[in-house]
Amino acid sequence: MSEDRLFVGPASSIAEVLLDQNLEKPLDYSIPPDFLPLIRPGFRVEVPVRGHLLQGTVFLIKNATDRAVKPLSRLLPEESSLPEPLWNLALWMARYYCCPLQRTLKCLTPPSIRKEIRPRIVQQVCLILSRPDAAALCSQLRIRQSAQAAVLEAILASPRPPTIGQLVHGLELSRSAIATLVKKKAIRLEAVSEEDLMEADFFSTQPKTLNPEQLSCLQKIDASLTSGQFAAHLIHGITGSGKTEIYLQAIQRTLDLGKSALMLVPEIALTSQTIERFRARFGLKLALLHHRRSLGQRTEAWESLRSGGVKIAIGARSAIFSPAKNVGLIIIDEEHDSSYKQSEEMPAYHARDVAVMRAKMEKAVVILGSATPALESYYNAQIGKYILSTIKVRATAASLPTVRIVDMKIAMDRTGGFTHFCQELLDGIKMRCETGEQTLLLLNRRGFHRMQLCAECRHIVKCPHCDLSLTFHREANELRCHLCNYLTSPLKECPTCRSRSSLEFRGFGTEHVERSLHAIFPEVRTLRMDRDTTRGKDSHEELFKQFRAHKADVLIGTQMIAKGFHFPSVTLVGVLNADAALQIPDYRSSESVFQLLTQVAGRSGRAELAGEVILQTFMPEHPMLKLAASQDFSAFYERELDERRLFGFPPFCRLIKIVFSGPDERQTSETAARFRQMLLEMAPQDAKFMPPLPSGHPKVKDLYRFQFLIKTNQVPLLSELIAALRLEFSRSRKISILVDVDPISTFF
Ligand code: ADP
Ligand code: ZN
Ligand code: ZN
Numbered sequence: 001m002s003e004d005r006l007f008v009g010p011a012s013s014i015a016e017v018l019l020d021q022n023l024e025k026p027l028d029y030s031i032p033p034d035f036l037p038l039i040r041p042g043f044r045v046e047v048p049v050r051g052h053l054l055q056g057t058v059f060l061i062k063n064a065t066d067r068a069v070k071p072l073s074r075l076l077p078e079e080s081s082l083p084e085p086l087w088n089l090a091l092w093m094a095r096y097y098c099c100p101l102q103r104t105l106k107c108l109t110p111p112s113i114r115k116e117i118r119p120r121i122v123q124q125v126c127l128i129l130s131r132p133d134a135a136a137l138c139s140q141l142r143i144r145q146s147a148q149a150a151v152l153e154a155i156l157a158s159p160r161p162p163t164i165g166q167l168v169h170g171l172e173l174s175r176s177a178i179a180t181l182v183k184k185k186a187i188r189l190e191a192v193s194e195e196d197l198m199e200a201d202f203f204s205t206q207p208k209t210l211n212p213e214q215l216s217c218l219q220k221i222d223a224s225l226t227s228g229q230f231a232a233h234l235i236h237g238i239t240g241s242g243k244t245e246i247y248l249q250a251i252q253r254t255l256d257l258g259k260s261a262l263m264l265v266p267e268i269a270l271t272s273q274t275i276e277r278f279r280a281r282f283g284l285k286l287a288l289l290h291h292r293r294s295l296g297q298r299t300e301a302w303e304s305l306r307s308g309g310v311k312i313a314i315g316a317r318s319a320i321f322s323p324a325k326n327v328g329l330i331i332i333d334e335e336h337d338s339s340y341k342q343s344e345e346m347p348a349y350h351a352r353d354v355a356v357m358r359a360k361m362e363k364a365v366v367i368l369g370s371a372t373p374a375l376e377s378y379y380n381a382q383i384g385k386y387i388l389s390t391i392k393v394r395a396t397a398a399s400l401p402t403v404r405i406v407d408m409k410i411a412m413d414r415t416g417g418f419t420h421f422c423q424e425l426l427d428g429i430k431m432r433c434e435t436g437e438q439t440l441l442l443l444n445r446r447g448f449h450r451m452q453l454c455a456e457c458r459h460i461v462k463c464p465h466c467d468l469s470l471t472f473h474r475e476a477n478e479l480r481c482h483l484c485n486y487l488t489s490p491l492k493e494c495p496t497c498r499s500r501s502s503l504e505f506r507g508f509g510t511e512h513v514e515r516s517l518h519a520i521f522p523e524v525r526t527l528r529m530d531r532d533t534t535r536g537k538d539s540h541e542e543l544f545k546q547f548r549a550h551k552a553d554v555l556i557g558t559q560m561i562a563k564g565f566h567f568p569s570v571t572l573v574g575v576l577n578a579d580a581a582l583q584i585p586d587y588r589s590s591e592s593v594f595q596l597l598t599q600v601a602g603r604s605g606r607a608e609l610a611g612e613v614i615l616q617t618f619m620p621e622h623p624m625l626k627l628a629a630s631q632d633f634s635a636f637y638e639r640e641l642d643e644r645r646l647f648g649f650p651p652f653c654r655l656i657k658i659v660f661s662g663p664d665e666r667q668t669s670e671t672a673a674r675f676r677q678m679l680l681e682m683a684p685q686d687a688k689f690m691p692p693l694p695s696g697h698p699k700v701k702d703l704y705r706f707q708f709l710i711k712t713n714q715v716p717l718l719s720e721l722i723a724a725l726r727l728e729f730s731r732s733r734k735i736s737i738l739v740d741v742d743p744i745s746t747f748f
Helices: 084-096 101-108 131-144 146-157 164-170 175-183 194-198 212-227 243-256 272-282 295-306 317-321 351-361 375-382 408-415 423-435 510-520 539-548 589-601 623-630 633-647 665-682 715-729
Strands: 014-019 027-030 044-049 052-062 121-127 187-193 231-237 260-264 286-289 312-315 327-333 365-370 387-391 402-407 438-442 449-454 471-473 478-480 503-508 526-529 554-557 570-575 612-617 654-662 693-700 703-712 736-741
Touching (some): 084 101, 084 351, 084 715, 121 146, 121 164, 131 146, 146 164, 175 187, 212 231, 212 387, 231 375, 243 327, 243 365, 260 351, 272 312, 312 317, 317 351, 327 351, 351 365, 402 408, 402 423, 402 623, 408 612, 423 438, 423 570, 510 526, 510 554, 526 539, 589 623, 623 633, 654 715, 665 703, 665 715
Parallel strands (some): 231 365, 286 312, 402 612, 438 554, 438 570, 526 554, 570 612
Antiparallel strands (some): 014 027, 014 052, 044 052, 449 471, 471 478, 654 703, 654 736, 693 703
């Protein structure tokens, strides 16, 4: 072995490095003396591995190693590694969510940072001369140097400095003329990010005078902020009660204290309407983080936060990992929203819970806000872990809508057959069309028909790759799988009994509702919003804008329409199948139905116009629907909490769900059973192991899925046991194991 490879160093000179690719143990490397002052855990480095240079992260720095080691080759730029607070957060997440650290690190670092992609910078052309001087120069140049005159003219005519691209490509002006003018010191070029240019226009707003409830809430938050200690606040305020105004003022206080703020909203609520409200108060001093932005834009946002140049971050779930400096405040709006949970991938983290942990670690204040807080959050407030503020009145004059439950059995008896709409709803829609008000119709199922079924032999046409019936989409005339997007033409012949006349369509989706409404009211103008009509990057927002601009009388959609948008002219909300989700066998289904109904009801009557909500159901006596209709959160909460206590569900214990998926059904189910048995033998007595079962979607994309649940009060201990066992099982590559701590669905 050559000299440089054998290195057993002095104190604190060995680094354990986790390679990006490798999921096993870290490797030891010696730290060359000139790296020593810079290096710390979390630092990104390049190391030699079997003749190649690979990237990794320093996990630990220690004094000695028992083997011969090579030195680190290179420290990657400081910006590519996580700031210390985030590194500590990653360590906690990896342990708590039982996820390998490499994978957790990947989740915390945007891909753009890893790949070192630069943001897109454009050159803006600004005048150095005063406008009169420039105009004089322009007329002087017009005779001999008309190209330069044209450039000056264009700059003078533009409301704000144009970019080189706009001048050269848009107006076909000469690039060399621009260069000459720069040399003459008439103009200069300024590098700006494309982003700032696009979003430079906004109207600014002033803080509003808070009403007494808002004020008392802000004062409590203020006290926490100035104390410089960790505190968690829960704002329970109905839709339109002015929570956002409180957030805005709390952010301002945070900035005044010289700290930064993170603002999280559900993915779907991250519309320009939301962003504009923040821009209108804070101008360009905020960084936007969401997946619709280019890698370059995200890199730029990341770096501006990290350097402290920008102190406010706004984004969806992953914005909780913003590298903002000196975080003083974290806000989670609509904290009950399921999009904060990453369920399909590890780490299966919940941004709200990570937020609380991050706030604890950084001695920051966290604000959770919702009209329908998650049961766990409300419980935490009741037992004094969170500071509760309740806002009962709407901030503007708007009153709460009246809610009516309509029994669809009676409605259908009256029409003598199937109908999507009860008479009350039809009358209501008609009236809104006449008065120029608007209606929202919610149906939690997209497509035209739910499935194709053989009336002879009851065969249901299913996806060949998933255990799910295919949905008929009429506009495209195809059957589609809603799990894997498999497409096929509607069948002409039953594949089992070969009957050519017995195939029927059953069940209805949004597409069918839209057509039925047109059949009843040919004049009605509708828009439909579901995953089929919102595939494009901004189509979701585009539809919202059209509806707001009154391009339609009725917006029909899935639960997407229930969230995050203000429609001043909506005065009627119809929920076509209010009970559908109650049939999902999950301990949280009542809660989700209550939340969805309350959210969608909150869309009605937000401005000066009073609102009305109609809930259609086949279960008019269901207590959860009655509670939703009376919008009685405390009654809902008490009732639901009793059930959870009785059956032993969160918040009275924690859940861990472990999902196994593999191509072979038997092997997958056996692995699940074996894993469960081995874990059971190691686990503490109080952990309760539910039996292994096929998942709610038992087969997805040709992979069979089995799962089991554990109820426990010792998550960290179990996570550790599971991590070890998972590593052992991961040698067989065929079956993947997903660990979901605090799952939000126990069925799917
Ligand atoms: P939430 O976030 O709870 O749904 P918002 O903050 O969006 O509520 O407030 C609803 C409406 O009331 C907004 O148009 C907002 O500008 C207005 N508003 C909020 N607080 C006040 C206030 N103190 N005085 C006047 N208008 C207010
Ligand atoms: Zn058949
Ligand atoms: Zn499928």
